[in-house]
Amino acid sequence: MSSNLQYRSPYTVVDALPPGYSRRPAGEPERATITFTIDGQEIQAPEGIMVVDAAKYGGVEIPVFCYEPKLGAPVGACRMCLVEIEGIPKLQTACSTPVRDGMVVVTKSERVVEAQNGVVEFILLNHPLDCPVCDKGGECPLQDISYGWGGGESRMVEPKRHFEKPVALSDAIAIDRERCILCYRCVRFSQEVSEDYQLVLLDRGAGAHVGTFDGTQYIAPFSGNIVELCPVGALTSRAYRFRARPWDVEQGGSVCTLCPAQCNVSYTVRDEQVMRTLSRENAGVDDGWLCDKGRFAYEAWESDARITTPLVRQGDKLMPARWEVALTAAANILKKSGPRTAALAGGATTNEEGWLLRRLMLDGLGSPHFDSRRGGEFDFDVARTLANPALAATMPDVEWADALLVLDCEPVDDMPVLDLRIRKGVRRNGVKLAIASARPSSLDAGATRVARIAPGGAEAFTQALLAALGDGGDVETLCENAGADAAEVRAIADLLAGAKRPVIVWSERLAVTGRGAAPLRAICNLADRLGIAAKDGAGLLEVPLSANARGLREIGLLPTAAPGLMHCDNPGLDATGIAAACGEEISALVLMNTDPLSDYDDPTAWSAALAKAGAVISFSTWMDAATARHADVVFPAEVGPEKDGTVTHPDGRIQRLRQTVERAGEVNAGWWVLNELGRRVGVDLGVKVANQATAQIANHVGIYAGVTTAELGGDGVRWQERDAAANLPRPARTTFDLTPPPAAPSSDGYLRLGVFRSLWSGGEVVNAATLATLAAAPRRVELSPVDGERLGLTSGDAVTVKTGDGEMSAVVALRDAVPAGFAFVSADLRLDEGDEAAVATLGRALASTEERSAEVTK
Amino acid sequence: MSAAPQNELRHEDSVPQLADVSVPAELKAWIEERMAMYPEPKSATIPCLMHAQKLHGWLSPDAVRQVAAVMRVTPAYLVSVASFYDMFELKPRGRHTIYMCTNISCMLRGADAVMAELEAQVGVDNGGTSDDGIYLRNFECLGACDIAPMASVDGTYIGPLTVADAKALVEDLRAERDVLPEKHLTRRPAAATYWAAGKRIEQGGER
Amino acid sequence: MDDLLFHDIDEPGLNTIEVYERRGGYETLKKALRELDGDRVLAELQASGVRGRGGAGFAMGTKAGFLPKGTMDKYLCCNADESEPGTFKDRELMQKNPHQLIEGIVLASFAAGINKAFIYIRGEYDAQASILEAAVREAYEHGHLGENIHGSSFGVSLVVHRGAGAYICGEETALLDSLEGKRGNPRLKPPFPANAGLFQGPTLINNVETLSNVSHIIKHGGEWYARIGTEKSTGTKLVSVSGCVQRPGNYEIELGVPAREIIFGLAGGPLPGREIKAWFPGGSSSPVLTPAELDLAYDFDTIAGAGSMLGSGAIIVIDDSVSIVDVCLRTAMFYKHESCGKCTPCREGTNWTTKMLQRVSDGLATPMDLDIIASVQKQIMGNCLCVLGDAMAMPVSSMVNKFRGEFEAHIEQARAKHTPLSEAVRAPLDLTKQGAIA
Known part of the structure; x- marks a missing residue:
């Protein structure tokens, strides 16, 4: 096959790997270095990359619209990148011509300039040129290329093409088909990257336009990426429309901590407010993509639902309190409970917060009872x-x-x-x-x-x-x-x-x-x-089951292991143990960015545990069930763009979060709160600025030894590739005797229950206007067509799902691929009134190998 | 801003499920058989859409969903393909179709006048469907310039047409009988034979 | 010389296998499978010099020789998407002698080691597709298709695949995309179909007429075939003659005969009292020629030498009763309608050219617009992803350049009927549709 099909994403620097690549993946073929000539200068570049990329090695820019290596093989559709290549009579598209040794490329000849002017003229024929009212203005490749490579005038006097506009493609995206230059990027994303095949090109020729089937919304987990891909103002974020101009804003790079993917993001900030979230391409992490949850979560952070002041319980109610009051109240709880205090940390917790929480527990309170895992044996x-x-x-x-x-x-x-x-x-x-x-x-x-x-x-x-x-x-x-x-x-x-x-x-x-x-x-x-x-x-x-699970585990927020997976002399209770000991061995609970009632298995046990816990201190962004019902003191938690610190990617990449906006309301930094609590319970955690906590980790976590934020830079570093990786203790053995797994359970004629969690859950989804309708989808039970027919059920039927633990309401979705005999229920846990039985069932079924059977009735 | 319908809010549901879409058994069997004829089942897209169109009269959203459910592709993919091709109808059309060729060779032989007469006879403009279900549209070269000006009526090539033929054509269609049988292309011998008798075209038709 | 492809074309029942076999059909295939190997068949095709009859005129044997050797799945696509305006020869071949084509497909597949073949026929050819389907069924039943054909180790499958109305699918890579169930967009080349075509496998794409020649070439030998026609345009050619002639139709000629002989001798020349004004020598994509060029030899190279092309072998004759402006506009409209929209110069260029020519036609233009039209054609030519843009730009340029005087006279006359240009050009916008986002 020709190199066209085997197209690889090209790199911009010859002797370095792309951002985030600390080593070349073993499977990726290496490229030789070749020499070619462009506009008279001899340049070296990796063999076989496209001329448009090779040109960059000589500082030559060739304009492109449709070319975007992230989307796969080039399509050569826009014809903006036509160049002369010696020996080939016709002009060639630089985006699809692999560079070869000895090639001679000309990008500035009269012929090329004429062709470029011609293409710009063609592209602008039907473009409305409404830059003054276009959201893309100021950051628009079409503006830049028209200015740089266009002839500066149009000879067309006929009316332009018109479409109804703007039209909602979904809650997230608006489409202006008049501005569209048909570069194919968005539809290629839908078809060749996310493979949802929902956004397509309709009709042909001059009437071709981007759309969906029968006017349905474009609902796909990664839909927002098309806004970033669009090289003109045709696809805009409805949440961002008309809210800022490029010269009003600044960009701040950080890392999204809503899930283990830890995508690198760039927040667009205006007046200390996040206006939008863009991807910050890191080939080692995200390839330059974001999911819609990460992209639109910022809307939730601005919403009224967010907790932005400390709260202290007075009677039944959590009332806003001054920091001094809340800190004193919490310190009193901790002092009183002392070594009988337990702590749990959820995935949004940074390594630094986890580290300081660990020290507060061990050094301040003498308690080894803290966990960042969901329980289970730690071997x-x-x-x-x-x-x-x-x-x-x-x-x-x-x-x-x-x-x-x-x-x-x-x-x-x-x-x-x-x-x-x-x-x-x-x-x-x-x-x-x-x-x-x-x-x-x-x-x-x-x-x-x-x-x-x-x-x-x-x-x-x-x-x-x-x-x-x-x-x-x-x-x-x-x-x-x-x-x-x-x-x-x-x-x-x-x-x-x-x-x-x-x-x-x-x-x-x-x-x-x-x-x-x-x-x-x-x-x-x-x-x-x-x-x-x-x-x-x-x-x-x-x-992992939560965003920074790996980091928290490795810095030692575990009851049974010391930092860096080292041996621990004085093990504490793990999460399951803590739940069981609440009210007895444990008399106070610190919850950091976690709601055990929805995050942990067995919400029934946790409900009882929280009730018995005595006192609960919660660091939280949202008024989740545990916080609302059981917290005595609530500290408002920082959200992504407010945070400083580090997290560890599932593949071991230590990444840096950088604060890009002022914290909302009265929110304070997590490290500051922990440091203050430490001071009040008699231990100096020694953190006056955020990276002092990072320094402590660097000093005490063997496998992270010596790590600094400067070293992490914008792309992070995998700890496995640093010398300190040698500090990982060797296991006594690497293979194990296996115990036979449980025998196949019988379903006794009932459906076997499986549970799945959708991406569309959590406070960031529920409270983001763009995502709210996704979160509001009813709980569903997926059945096979065979069972649907047997039970007389069709998709959309409201049903009751009965299990040994109780029952819950759900809506039927018949799915051709579901095997007969199974029922899969979405566990987007929302602890509404009367929903507890459902949550209990689903929570347990989520994680257990025990057989759960279900009966589904209308 | 016109809001799109709030259906299919879960991304998992982008491909219609056979369990939810009632597909005529004959159509389902036809599609499955057709898909099996290719190394990649998606190759069957155009024939399957055409078969569904024949069954439904046009590619209604339901028709598209039926094909999508059997082929396990999104309806969007199918309409993207269908809207590319001239013979797919994404809007309702009549039970009879007249494609009148108006390309160069037919134009040179008076197609525009025939088309105008057809519009008058059917009672619709180009692209319209009459109340009694005759769909008339002009069409690019149908590959029968030897019988120019010509039309494809329900898939049958007919020509050369005179302005007077237009009336007879529509009448035949309305009467549900064979349309201008003596002018069917398939009944015409090759040119060398056909013209051998010294026939030729003069102004205003064949002699 | 005798007709080759059209020999006894109107023989009753020739489209059935019974008649075809009775007349010696499929004997060549049997003989080739029995006595020759694939390389030898390929060598005969190469020796014949037969050039593609679909439009590009590329030597068929050379093309078939580009396919890699090896045991991977290899494909043959018979291009039966005959859509070039003025072209209707494949239609008659398929309708009247489908087995001649099928035998050619099996032989070509044998030559190139192909195991899966498809006939991509335009959807409008409903009757012809049905005839082909029946013929393919018969060929399977008689063991000419399928596994181990006639006891040999060679096998090939054949599927008739109907398109659905898109001129661009005659472009070979667009045909592949369409056959894969996609929109018929042309692909970037390279890779060329011989290396990565249908389903990314090696693929040979040939026109109906080209493949219909194959059994004759193998029967009589490549050298025999090469003696027909001229040195570089061997064989016979079906010419579709249409437009302003007395006897339109398909005529089989020996390549190299003077065009005048075809237009006047076979097709009877213009209608009584009329003069030829211009003629397309190879479909509407070919630059028009003038009456002064009627004595050119009708072969690939001579027509190319005159600045046009033989293309699909479709001659459209325009007489002096016709306005060249109308022909030019109709030509542009066709390509505008058929542009797939993938690449900018074609999508926008065909659309804009049509709008300008419409203005010219309506009398809303000035001679300066003719300069812009000509310049826009230059902006299109050579800069598109496939040849469709050029297919409009070439004939439109030729008409505007060769008949500039007629265009200017038309503008002058038509303009007199109109009020000031500025008013008419600015069609009112429908602002009721311009919704606003809250």
Whole structure:
């Protein structure tokens, strides 16, 4: 095949890797350096990159509209980049012509200039030239290129093309079809990047325009990216329209902490307010994409729902209080409770906050009871094995793997941008994808192999895979336990065994199944069996259940491990233990960015625990259920753009959050609050500016030793690639004896219940105007058509789902791909009145391997 | 600003489910059989849309959803394809279709006058459908300039047409009978034979 | 010489396998499978010098030789999307002698090691597609298609695929996209279809007439075929003659005969009392020629030498009763309608040119507009993704340049009927549609 098809994203600097690449992914071919001539100067560039990119090495800019390497192979549609290439009679598009040694390129000849002027004239023929009222004005490639490469006049006197405008493409996006220059970027994104195939080109020729089917909204998890891709003002963010001009605003780079994807973002700030969120491309993290949740969350942060003052409980009510009052009240709770205090931290917590919370607990209160995990056994050897740099897959490894297993994980919901990376790998690099999931995955369509497993069957599936790989055990029995088809499991085993660069993406859900560390031991064995440590580009990637789970674990916010996964002499209670001990061994609870009633499994237990806890101090952005019902003191938590600190990406990249706006209302920094609490309980945490906490981590967390914010820079650094990685303690063993997984449960004629969590949940979704309708979608129960027919149900029917724990209301969605006998319920937990039984059921079903059966009735 | 309908609010639902869309059994079987004829099932898109159009008279949103559900693609993908091609109708049209060629060769032989007469006879402008279900539109070169000016009536090529033929054509259609049978292209021998008898075209028609 | 492709074309039942076989059909295929290998068949095709009959005129044997060797799936697409205005020869071939085409497809597939073949036929050719489908069924039943054809190790499948009305699908890469179930947008080249075509596999794309020649070439040998026609334009050619002639239709000629012989000798010349004003030698995409050029030899290179092209072999004759402005406008409108919209110069250029020519036609233009029209054609030519933009720019340029006087006279006459230009040009905008976002 020609290099056109094998197109790779080109890099802008010859001797350095693109931003975020600390090493070239093993699967990505290297490029030789060649010499070519452009406008008379001899330039060196990597062989085979497109002339338009190669030109940049000589400081030559060639204008483009349709060319965007992030979208895949060039299409050569806009014709803006026509150049002369010696030896070829016709002008060529620089965006689609790979550079070769000895090539001679001319970009400024009369012929080229004439063609460029001509294309600009053509493009502007039907463009309204309404720059003064266009949102894109001032940051518009069409403006820039018209000025730089246009002839400066139009000879057309006929009327321009007209469309109804602007039209709502969705709640998020408005489309002005008159401004559209038909560069194809947005529809290519929809079809070739997010693969939702909802935004398309309609009609043809001069009448071609961008649209959807029958006027339906463009609802897709990544839809907002098309606004950034649009090189003109045709696609605009409805939330941002008319709110600022480029010269009114500044950009501030940071990292989104709404999910483990930790996409790099750039906040557009005006008058200390975030006006919009843009992607900040980091090939090692996000490839320059954002999900809509991350993109529009800023609207929620401005909403009235956000907590912006300290609150102290007076009787039944939480009342606003001055900081001094709230800090004193909290300090009194902590002093009184002392070593009987416990703390839980959620995913938005930075490494620094986690570190200071840990110190407050240990040094200030003498309590070892703090956890950042959701519970489950913590096995040092397993944790250290899984942290082994040789077993770590990077995000680019996912894209360059030759075989990729996605295990019990739905990336689009669990770590959205990972979904795009996997699609990219499959589409462009021929990654052979295998899916093992209970609920049909949105990645199924591109998968080479799909194994449906029973909910909770992931451990048995992993063991079945091991057995199929010759690691002992009976494949058939294990497959039966996993609810999986043995032939499919064998095929996946073959796929992985035959791969040079197998990568396994697995969900932290496996760690909280009620089976302790057993499922993780199976993962360790699988890594060993596949020889991943010795294979360059192979690896494991854990998709954590919360945004900074990896960082909090590694800085030591664990009851049973010291910082850097070191041994701990004086273990405390883990999350499950804390819940059980509330009211007895535990008399006060600190909740940092977490609501155990919706984040943790077994909300019933947590509801009781919180009631008995004695006192609760909550750091929170939203008035979540735990905070509203149980908190005695509430500290308003910072949100993304207000924060300083670091977080750790699931692949080990330590990334820096930088404050870009003033904190809202009376919000104070998390580190400041913890430092103040420390002072009040008699310990000096020693933090007067944010990066002093980072320095403490650098001094005390072996694997993060010496890390500084300067070193992290804008792109972050993977700790595995620093010398300090040698400080990771070696596990005593890296393979384990496996206990047999539970036998296949019988459903006794009921439907087997599976639970899934949608991306569209959380305060940031509910309170962002753009996303609100998504969050408001009713709970749904997905059934197979067979069961639908048997039960007399059709999509849209309101039903009651009864389980052993109780019942809940839901709306039926019949799905062709759901296997008969299963019911999948969305667990977008909203603790409304009367919803507790549902939450309890779903919470437990989410994580447990125990059989849950359900009855669905009208 | 006109708001789009608030349907399909979940991204998971972008491909219609067979469980939700009632697809005529014959159409479903036809599509499945057609998809199996290609290395990539998507190749069947155009034939399947055409089959659905025949069944429904036009590519109604329902028709599109039916094809989408069987082919497991989004309706948006299908309308994107359909709207590219001239023979797909994304708006309701009549049960009879007249494509009148108005391209160069037919124009040179008086197609514009025939088209004007057809508009008058059918009682609609170009692109319109009459109350009794005759859909008339001009069309680009249909590949039968030997019988110019010509029209494709419900897929049958007919010509050469005179202005007077336009009336007879519409009358035949309205009477649901074979349209201008003596002017069907398929009944015409090759030029060398056809003209061998010394026939030729003069002003105002063949002699 | 005798007709080759049109030999006994009106023989009753020739479209059935019974008659075709009775007349010796498929014998060449059987013989080739029995006695020759694929390379030898390919060599005969190369020796014949047969050039593509679809428009580009590229040597078929050379093209087939570009396909890589190997056991991967390889594809043949028979381009039956005959849509070039004035062209209707493939229609008659498919309708009257479908098996001649099928035999050619199987032989060409054998030559290039192809195992999957498709006939992409324009959707409007409903009757012809049905005839082809029936013929393909018959060919399968008689073992001319499928696995192990006539006991050989060679097999090829054949599917008749109907398009749905888009001229651009005659462009080979657009045809591939369309056959893959997409919008018929042309692709960037490279990669060329021979390397990465249908489903990204090696693909040979040939016109109906080209493939219909194949069985004759293999039957009689490439050298025999090469003796027909001229040195560089071998063989016979079906010419579709239409427009202002007395006997329009398809005529099979030996390449290299004078155009006058076709237009006057076969097609009877202009109607009594009329003079030829201009003629398209190869479909509406070819620059028009004048009566002074009627004595040119009708072959690929001579017509190209006169600044036009043989194209699909469709001659459209324009007589002196017709306004060249009308022809020019109709030509531009066609390409505007058929532009896929993918690349800027074609999408905007065809649209703008049509608007300008409409003004010229309506008498709302000045001679300066003719300069702009000519300049816009230059801005299009050579700068588009595929040849459709050029396919308008070339004939429009030729008409505006060669008939400048007639255009100016038309403007002068038509303008007299109108009130000031500025008023008419500015069509009122419909502001009721301009909704505003809250």
